[in-house]
Amino acid sequence: xxxxxxxxxxxLLITTLSVRPLAxxxxxxxxxxxxxxxxxxxxxxxxxDAIGMLRGPQERDGIVTFEYWATGTVDAGGKPCQxxxxxxxxxxxxxxxxxxxxxxxPGMRVDYTCEGGPRQIExxxxxxxxxxxxxxxxxxxxxxxxxxxxIRVWSLPQGLIKAARLAGASAKFAMEGGKPxxxxxxxxxxxAATAKITLDPANFLYHTMPTGVRRYFSHRIERAEVQFNxxxxxxxxxxxxxxxxxxxxxxxxxxKRITQExxxxxxxxxTISRTQTYNPYVVMPVPENVRKTAAR
Numbered sequence: 656x657x658x659x660x661x662x663x664x665x666x667l668l669i670t671t672l673s674v675r676p677l678a679x680x681x682x683x684x685x686x687x688x689x690x691x692x693x694x695x696x697x698x699x700x701x702x703x704d705a706i707g708m709l710r711g712p713q714e715r716d717g718i719v720t721f722e723y724w725a726t727g728t729v730d731a732g733g734k735p736c737q738x739x740x741x742x743x744x745x746x747x748x749x750x751x752x753x754x755x756x757x758x759x760x761p762g763m764r765v766d767y768t769c770e771g772g773p774r775q776i777e778x779x780x781x782x783x784x785x786x787x788x789x790x791x792x793x794x795x796x797x798x799x800x801x802x803x804x805x806i807r808v809w810s811l812p813q814g815l816i817k818a819a820r821l822a823g824a825s826a827k828f829a830m831e832g833g834k835p836x837x838x839x840x841x842x843x844x845x846x847a848a849t850a851k852i853t854l855d856p857a858n859f860l861y862h863t864m865p866t867g868v869r870r871y872f873s874h875r876i877e878r879a880e881v882q883f884n885x886x887x888x889x890x891x892x893x894x895x896x897x898x899x900x901x902x903x904x905x906x907x908x909x910x911k912r913i914t915q916e917x918x919x920x921x922x923x924x925x926t927i928s929r930t931q932t933y934n935p936y937v938v939m940p941v942p943e944n945v946r947k948t949a950a951r
Contacts, residue, residue: 806848
């Protein structure tokens, strides 16, 4: 077994054993009044905790890879696409922030088919981007899409929290309309992009501890604005829950609805139908022809 496979197997075992029990009390009725975070550190901690990213006694970020399937519409090369099939496979840096020899990070493979159209597979891994005929096969370089696709990866809720933490002191906290916001640069090579997340401070679920004490969760990301190259992309997120199969729940939450507009024009409206958040095996080895193209 490869070192990469061993690492992922161990991480899966640790995550499975340390995941907090399934949350109870969906909804806001009967919840305590909101207690908004007062700084970036507490806001990001609450946001990560709310969607099940913090695992084990040390509360380390345990979400490295995940997949999701969706229905809806996307912009495909400037044309509207009614989705027939859509699957996204995502990979972020491991907790120790080391890249693997197999796949640069972050990485994402979006495999989708429009109604009446051909299958399309768009991939990004680190500073490389390409398209595929089938997953892992038939690569065509698409270096011009690197920045746009990296922003797509970082614009998922898990990615936004990770990126804000990586920004360190560059992450700036503010309160707007009673809601916490955090503004920060995205990681290189898209460090010229600025992201601003708005968090909902309301308690939306709770877990009853073995002692009988209720622990409440709040600060879901409800909106993200990314400014890059003169374009403003606004993404909204709604209806967070565990969308894994009923016999494979992980208590890692993702929004069911993700909508995105760029300069006021709708570019994506996704409804997630299923997730796999137990750190599935997700790799995007960079094809040699893609490396050669990028080196020119």
